Amino acid sequence: MKRFLFTFALCLAFCWNxxxxxxSDAPASREDVERYxxxxxxxxxxxxxxxxxxxxxxxxxxxxxxxxxxxLPPDFEARMTKNIDDMLNTMPFDEMxxxxxxxxxxxxxxxxxxxxxxxxxxxxxxxxLRELPAITAEAMQSMxxxxxxxxxxxxxxxxxxxxxxxxxxxxxxGKHSSTAKN
Numbered sequence: 765m766k767r768f769l770f771t772f773a774l775c776l777a778f779c780w781n782x783x784x785x786x787x788s789d790a791p792a793s794r795e796d797v798e799r800y801x802x803x804x805x806x807x808x809x810x811x812x813x814x815x816x817x818x819x820x821x822x823x824x825x826x827x828x829x830x831x832x833x834x835x836l837p838p839d840f841e842a843r844m845t846k847n848i849d850d851m852l853n854t855m856p857f858d859e860m861x862x863x864x865x866x867x868x869x870x871x872x873x874x875x876x877x878x879x880x881x882x883x884x885x886x887x888x889x890x891x892x893l894r895e896l897p898a899i900t901a902e903a904m905q906s907m908x909x910x911x912x913x914x915x916x917x918x919x920x921x922x923x924x925x926x927x928x929x930x931x932x933x934x935x936x937x938g939k940h941s942s943t944a945k946n
Contacts, residue, residue, distance in 0.1 A: 788874055788878065789873050790874045791874070792868060792872045792874050796869075796877040797865045797868040797872075799877070799881060800868070801865075801868075805893060806861060807857050809896065810855075815852075815897070817901065818852055819905075820901065820904040820908050823905075823908065824912070825845055826841055
């Protein structure tokens, strides 16, 4: 009888272990992902990150205005700043969250989501969530000169390429080489 109980307990332990592994290896459900996004305070975090990113974007607009103010209308900076703020404030956050769920389900198992929830529920995870908007803003601020330099370089290269192509085809800037008649 003892042997039977021992064998039964051993089988039960192995079965339970297999069940636990199967559960953690199971695909994450919509509810699992929503629980994870809730722990992240994802809605608030996205708003905070967008707010943090708006300052560098405003700075880029200001720099562009200062650089080209003789070519731009006097209210350029105010209008562009308002446009950016309006775009950021009308972002469909709930719809964006819903759209993200299948991607998380595809790449994470229930066990992965449980581990992420455990991490972000702890003190280090909460610190990451608190500091991420400031980190993003500082990173964006430090990247702006690099991005501006790269965009200027790309713009110059495209202009050179267009000029070279037009020269090759014998087309003068501002004229179309269309043979169609009106």
